Amino acid sequence: MKNESEQAIAVFGAEGLQTAALVRSRIRKGLWTSHTxxxxxxxxxxxxxxxxxxxxxxxxxxxxxxPKPCPVLAVSNPGDRSLPTLGADIDIATDVPRYRVWRDGELVNEPTDITALWRDDLVSFVIGCSFSFEQALMEAGLTLRHVEQGRNVAMFRTNIPTQPAGPFSGPLVVTMRPLRASAVIRAVQITSRFPNVHGAPVHIGDPSLIGIADLARPDYGDAVDVMPDELPVFWACGVTPQAAIQQARPAFCITHAPGAMLITDLLNHQLASF
Amino acid sequence: MKNESEQAIAVFGAEGLQTAALVRSRIRKGLWTSHTxxxxxxxxxxxxxxxxxxxxxxxxxxxxxxPKPCPVLAVSNPGDRSLPTLGADIDIATDVPRYRVWRDGELVNEPTDITALWRDDLVSFVIGCSFSFEQALMEAGLTLRHVEQGRNVAMFRTNIPTQPAGPFSGPLVVTMRPLRASAVIRAVQITSRFPNVHGAPVHIGDPSLIGIADLARPDYGDAVDVMPDELPVFWACGVTPQAAIQQARPAFCITHAPGAMLITDLLNHQLASF
Structure with a gap:
């Protein structure tokens, strides 16, 4: 059985793998239905x-x-499937590998195309994701344990409430990455440059101060070890708005399936604020 | 007995207190011989x-x-008592409230004027100090415990060696300020903007990882408590070069007396890198 990167090369070609528009076009044709x-x-x-x-x-x-858990990169006009500021050819009904359809807060389906579900009143929100700052952290020489171990990042519900708006409310959800102190300092500097993808951490150190009982038991994603010479570092997480939506239980909602994101034409480096 | 701020107002006037050139002129005349x-x-x-x-x-x-412990703001020409980039009228032999004179590494005198000791081969180094970033931290709303308690900042010799040059070597000396996690993040951001006054912290958290056995027993300055919801944050300290000089034991050396610094015309805000 081929591993995922071999599968990706088979679908996109080694060079095409790095080309946002080409990757999107293959996803649009249903040739890639997995995480991005x-x-x-x-x-x-x-x-x-x-x-x-x-x-x-x-x-x-x-x-x-x-804004820290929910940095909005783009909002469409109602009924409009395009997102021209994120990519000239984007069709949001086809360009995500896998969607989740929610009715009254319950997950009802995971299609790879939502053309049949499209309505004239639907508004698309694209929200920044920590992949962008993780690239910058790794380029700076930092090792991210979950990447090193091929796991999903560990995510936790905190006791920090978000600011409600209408039916939307709920706890701040955070990701945790263990880092040595020198890397903590560098990570604060680097992620501060990326306010559109969660920005600087929200907490460093003792997890109980933000209502996390056990780092070995994340609420989402995979646990990773924190070594004795490391501090756990917590960033606001894009799962926060999904938790707010589950709490609000809207009659109808569509999200991406976890890990199967919209790939835009923007470069991660373009998001850096200085 | 008047307290220090009342004494300062008596010497400088309430408005003159904020004027670098006026404060320096009073110091030059020997009217102020204490810390700055x-x-x-x-x-x-x-x-x-x-x-x-x-x-x-x-x-x-x-x-x-x-550069982190020894950020050089200016170096004079040999024998030249002026430092024009720091202040048009500076005379380094008179403009510091109190000096320390060292011979063969031993403290021999603490004069308020070194005109009589001046030589044609003397070179003055002015090195940035954390007062500049402390102002920025306090303006951002952070509380610094040593300031709040009217104490000197706590300083510690670490097990991190500096890079030697000629006879100069020794351990990195650090200051420690206890901060809650949200303030730690803000402090990394703010002090990163001030590379000329020690910049970002060098360590956060467990002091034993940098060879500090007991936070209650600083090597210089005053101890302050670290509360259970706080992390100790460590910055490189300008005492590092003094420790290197004591180790090198040069035949002749003059420094400022602790806390009695050179006041320049530069504004703290001018040092911010962005």
Missing amino acids: SGLADEHVQGNLVILPKAQADDFLLYCQRN | SGLADEHVQGNLVILPKAQADDFLLYCQRN
Whole structure:
């Protein structure tokens, strides 16, 4: 059985693998239905939330009030499947490898195309993701344990409430990456440059101070060890808006499936604020 | 007995207290012979090291190799008592409130004027000091415990060696400020903007990882408590070059007396790199 990177090369070609528009076109044709980690990895990937206009205004307000977990990269016009600021050819109904369809807060389906579900009142939100700053951290020579071990990043619900807006509320969800002190300092500097993809950490050190009981038992993703000479470092996480949506239980909502993100034409480096 | 700020107002006037050139002129006349904390506090203050030209080249190299503890703001020409880039009227032989004179590494005198000791081969080094970034931290709303408690900052010799140059070598000396995690993140961001006054921290958390046995027993300055919800944060310290000089035992050397710094015309804000 081929491993995932061999599969990706088979689908996209070694060079095409790095080309956002080509990767998107293959995804559009249904040739890639899995997670997007490592695909066109110099490009910004985004979390997707699609809501009817009736809930979209409150959701935008929720994002505005909670910019660290919900950094909005683009919002479409109602019914418009294009997102021209993220890529000239994007069709949001086909360009994500796998979607999740939610009705009344329950997951009902995981299609690879939502053309048949499209409505004139749907608004798409693309929200920044930590893949962008992880590239910058690794380019600076930092080792990220979950990447090294091929795991998903560890995510935790905290006791920090988000600022509610309309029906949307809930706890801040964070990712945790263990780092030695010198790397902590460098990571604060680097991620501060990326406010559109969660920015600087929200907490360093003792997890109990933010309501996390056990680092070995993440609420989402995979656990990784924290070594004695390391500090756990916590960043706001794009799962926060999904948790708010599950709590709000809107009649209809579509998101990306975990890890199967929208690949944009933006370069990660373009998001750096200085 | 008047307290220090009342004494300062008596000497400088309430407004003159904030004027670098006026404070320097009073110091020049011997009207102020004490520490300079709180004087002209929007202005950059500097640590002073004066060495004969024969040792000065090695000392400059030592500073170049250890920029975090030894950020050089200005170096004079041999025999030249002026430092025009730091203040048009500066006379380094008179403008520091109190000096320390060292012979063969031993402290021999603490005069308030070194005109009588001046030589044609003396080179002055002015080295950045953390007062500049402390102002920025406090303006950002952070509370610094040693300031709050009216103590000197706690300083520790670490097990991190500096890079030697000629006779100069020794351990990195650090200051420690206890901060809550959210303030740690902010402090890394803010002090990163000030590379000329020690810049970002060098360590966060467990002091034993950098060879500090007991935070309650600093090697210089005053101890402050670290609360359970705080992390100790360590910055490179301008005492490092003084420790290197004591180790090198040059035949002749002059420094400022602890806390009695050179007040320059530069504004702290001017040092911010972005």
